[in-house]
Amino acid sequence: MIEFESVSKVYDGQRPALSNVTFKLAPGEMAFLTGHSGAGKSTLLRLLLGLEKASQGAVRVAGTDLASLNGEKLARYRRRVGVVFQDPNLEEDLTVFDNVALPLRIAGFKEADIPKRVNAALSRVDLSDQAMTSPRVLSGGQQQRVGIARAIVHRPALVVADEPTGNLDPELSARVMRMFTQFQQLGVTILVATHERAVVESLPFRHLTIERGRLVSDDVGASR
């Protein structure tokens, strides 16, 4: 599903943020990406989302080299990926329902099909009863779950998360991680960047570690 081939990324006039990173992620596989602050986790995910272009090497998703995508094609690619951020980045002017419906509206789903999908996504994250409230009144953990519902509402084949539990207490972050593992059981390919090594090591999933832009360990985990 995901293929990094000797990927390097150098931001203008700085030491490489990623150097010579190579790994593959099979369809339906779940992997965690850990590393210290500044190690290059976000850079790797930004490459995967086509927000940055690799300085060297190739990033391929489902066989397509992302470097070959531009404009409308890149936008169409992103519509098939789900993204979760550390800061859930919700639109405060919209209700929870409309926030979750956003990817569907962007992708041009028929208005009649939207409620069913949104409600399904909200029930996956246990927020069915908050659909009509404003994100402003939700707790941090609830907001993050809205962000997750938004990332999966259009049933993407690939979900990418950058520190989805960075702002949550340990109990909540364990709960969020459990949600991701549930999506994996539905066949979604998932890559989660985090610096909570402890949580990751307790879970039976693949675990990639980067240090200073280099992939230093690839622990396949108990799932395979």
Next chain:
Amino acid sequence: MRWLLDHQSAFSEAMKRTRDRMTQFIVVICLLGVLLAIPGWLGQIWLGMASLVPSDAVQSEALVFLERDLDLESRIDLERSLEDQAVIDAITFIPKSEALDALSASDGLSQMTVLRDDNPLPDALRVRFSFVGDEAGEAAVIDGLRSDQRVMSLRYYPSARVQYASLVEMLGLLGLGLSMLTILGVLMAVFLVSAADVVDDRRRIELYTLLGASNGFIKRPYLYRATLLGLLSGLVACVVIFGLNTVLSSVLASNLEALDPELGSIPMDGRILITVAVVAIVASWIGAERAVHRRLHALH
């Protein structure tokens, strides 16, 4: 169909965002409207005043007295050659009998009729110069006439515009420069306001990009909002200009009506209103378009 739906949803999105920040929106519109009204009103004064300026202030005139016993043919010849001059607007022939009548009427000397058969006055041509002619062009014509065999003498009444040509030119340039500056300033203001609307929304644009929205999808609501902003502030500007013009008119009218009943009010020039509205819409549209464009580029 899809296209229509996209635009419809972009429009309702723009309206929703406007409703959410209604006070801010109204304040901005009033501010821009007043700003836009400044150059607009200057233009209105400029064009409106032209209708108040007496024509002899801008058009020079010359009375050309013809030689006695000039035959018809050479007179018509002279008129022709004058008509060909670009700086000349109109030529009127004043036969000596008419000149005498006018003179006696203005002097109340009815006994002048005795002079009719032995009219001491020469025939004359009244030459009216064009109101775009310049000093040098007029002087050349006058010199030509002075040295012409067919002309006995002439009187030249240069317009105030020609008399004070260098001063008028300087003031004109100054006015033009100042107007340009105000227009530029106002354009910048409109431009920046509609761009600020976008900068405010940096995070939102990033989010939409990440969720795979096309550039058009992201831009559209901003462009609708910018157009609305431009349209409304243009309208406010028009109302302000109209109001100012009415006030100025009523002040002037009380002074001028005594001189000439036709000067009761300064006519409002519709072109000014249309220009102001169009400029407002275009400036605000371009401001938003460029701001979103830059945002999107920073992301890719």
